[in-house]
Amino acid sequence: MNKAIATKTMVLIIVALVIIAVVVAAYSLLGPVTTPTPSPTPTSTPSPSPSPSPTPSPSPSPTPTPTPSPSPSPTPGGIVLRVITRHPYDILDVAKERFLQSELAKKYNIVDIKWLPIDPSQWIDTIKALAEKPGREIDVAWGGGPTLFDMLIMEGLLAPITSDEVMKVLPDIPEEISGSPMIRRDKNGNILWIAAAIASFGFTINKQRLAEYGLPTPTAWKDLASPDFAITLPTPSVGVADATKSTSNTRMYEIIVQAYGWVEGWKIITLMGANARIYDESGLVRDAAIRGDVAVGITIDFYGYTAQLQNPEQCEYKLPMDGTIVNGDPIALVYSSKHPEAAQAFIAWVLSPEGQTIWMHPNINRMPVNPKVFETPEGQKRPDLKRAYDETLKAAVIKFSDELALSYEEALRWFFYATITRPHEKLQEVWRELALAYLTGKITEEQFNNFIDELANPEKLKFKDPETEEELVFSEEAAKTLNMKIIKDVNYRNALLNEWTIAAEQRYQKVLDELLALIGS
Structure with a gap:
């Protein structure tokens, strides 16, 4: 009897060992189970809030809320600016390539520009419509003449330009040329657009x-x-x-x-x-x-x-x-911009001597608004444009x-x-x-x-x-x-x-x- 009990006990031990072996093997195949440590919620540096969007109004002189210009904050993946424009791609391609290589683009983490070359009759509706579509809001308006930009002002679609980057270059921009304004201010003195080039x-x-x-x-x-x-x-x-x-x-x-x-x-x-x-x-x-x-x-x-x-x-x-007439061809901050500090960095670059060199390109040949561009290496290679610039300032202009x-x-x-x-x-x-x-x-x-x-x-x-x-x-x-x-x-x-x-x-x-x-x- 003792022998039978011993035999039964031995069988049970063997079965137990087999079960343990199977469990261990399965465990090794699945990998060790560890208690997950809750991952911390990423703490993002708060990006500056854009200025409140003024309600579009047919009033001839609305005063939008001034846009703050805080120091830039990093955006995961970088900032993509959206620019509505009347400029042709021979200008846009050169501007994009040069700006994205600039120190200002790096400082403000701007990695791309999306151009929206829209017919002028569609600007107002396009700006308003895209303002309601997150991620597609327009940041900057560039090119198209002062009357088009004055229409945007009437509709309350431009925000004041206030950034330190723009203020640094503003003293180089004439207030007017041949009687035409190069800087448009509202009744409170807020700057709503600045000429980026001149034209006859x-x-x-x-x-x-x-x-x-x-x-x-x-x-x-x-x-x-x-x-x-x-x-x-x-x-x-x-x-x-x-x-x-x-x-x-x-x-x-x-x-x-x-x-x-x-x-x-x-x-x-x-x-x-x-x-x-x-x-x-x-x-x-x-x-x-x-x-x-x-x-x-x-x-x-x-x-x-x-x-x-x-x-x-x-x-x-x-x-x-x-x-x-001698027109100023404007650039402006659009009220819907979600990146006002980066948008104004682009505006500042366009107005700077560095940015004004795009007009010196032999396929572009525009008159700059900032005469300091003629002191740059690119400007010194274009004495023909300097002569044309001087002649433009002396042109027979009408009132x-x-x-x-x-x-x-x-x-x-x-x-x-x-x-x-x-x-x-x-x-x-x-x-x-x-x-x-x-x-x-x-x-x-x-x-x-x-x-x-x-x-x-x-x-x-x-x-x-x-x-x-x-x-x-x-x-x-x-x-x-x-x-x-x-x-x-x-x-x-x-x-x-x-x-x-x-x-x-x-x-x-x-x-x-x-x-x-x-x-x-």
């Missing part, structure tokens, strides 16, 4: 094409509306850009209107358009002048200087004798009102589109017949001028307000009244465009019928 406006000629067409060298805006430039039609000798596609060309049309008055200015703009091929971009006008597709194209100055460099034997930029231009700008842009771009074929046909009738002596100068008045006087174009059904003419006062409606209501704008186009086509046909009846053709 004129035209670029192609000497070879002028000679081949037998055309005189233009010296004034009104020359481009001359019947002399109609002799090449239906092949246009002039190049312009549609006002709804180009802020620089819009500025030139505003210069003409303010230099000559509303009625005479629109006559020049209309006949210039009749002599022209109308392009969708101002850069395409420059390219057409370089190639000789047109004999003359209206251009912002730096496009003219680029044309001179690329085709020095044939191309020349000219400042019109009947007046230009120009940004406030007046802003009061009717959208109406001007869309009236151009509706009455010149849309019915361009009919306008060009009528103008060609009218110019040839005059140049061949079939009609007198008085008859010619009367026909021009019927063809191009904006105050003789009758149309109905789509909202009130009131009959109007396109006077300066009417343009001011319609301006805000055009901005606020797309459906109203489209209905108005149809009214304008129909009225324009009818009067062009009427002038053609009367002319042909008179000359017996």
Whole structure:
């Protein structure tokens, strides 16, 4: 019996050892089980809060809350700035490459820039819409002219520029040049935009094409509306850009209107358009002048200087004798920025002599706002731009009102589109017949001028307000009244465009019928 008990005990011991061995083996396969130590919650350095976003308002002079400029704090992965712009990529590519290599970019942990090259008519809606989308808020607005930026101010979309980085370079920026402001302040003295470059406006000629067409060298805006430039039609000798596609060309049309008055200015703009091929971009006008597709194209100055460099034997930029202006082309902090200190670091860099060297690039050729750039190695290699800069400061400028231009700008842009771009074929046909009738002596100068008045006087174009059904003419006062409606209501704008186009086509046909009846053709 004792032997049986011993045997049973031995079996139990063996079974126990086997079970222990199995458990140990399984344990070794799974790895040691350790009690997890709770990982500490990462402590991030608090990033400075952006200034409160002002509520967009149509009030002409809202005062946004000043944006603080604390010392930069590290952001995991770095900061990506989002910049809405009117600049072409030949500027943007150079600016991005150089800025990201700068000490300011490193100091503020800026690792990339996302460009948003948006049509000017969409800026307000785009800025507001993206302000509601976390991670897509716009930080900086750059390029597009003072009127566009003044519209952003009216809508409360710009925040005051306050950072120490900008204040360091601000003394190098002139308060004004040739009567035009380079720094825009609100009624409380807050800086809302600063010019990053300056620009004049004129035209670029192609000497070879002028000679081949037998055309005189233009010296004034009104020359481009001359019947002399109609002799090449239906092949246009002039190049312009549609006002709804180009802020620089819009500025030139505003210069003409303010230099000559509303009625005479629109006559020049209309006949210039009749002599022209109308392009969708101002850069395409420059390219057409370089190639000789047109004999003359209206251009912002730096496009003219680029044309001179690329085709020095044939191309020349000219400042019109009947007046230009010197604009500051702004840069500003957008109210929605979540990185205001980094955004202002970029603004400071653009204004600094280092940043201003982008304008010295041979493919860019812009006039700097900070003259100290000419003391840099890059600036010293561009004595041609220094001469052009000095000539720009001495240009024959007109007394120009940004406030007046802003009061009717959208109406001007869309009236151009509706009455010149849309019915361009009919306008060009009528103008060609009218110019040839005059140049061949079939009609007198008085008859010619009367026909021009019927063809191009904006105050003789009758149309109905789509909202009130009131009959109007396109006077300066009417343009001011319609301006805000055009901005606020797309459906109203489209209905108005149809009214304008129909009225324009009818009067062009009427002038053609009367002319042909008179000359017996």
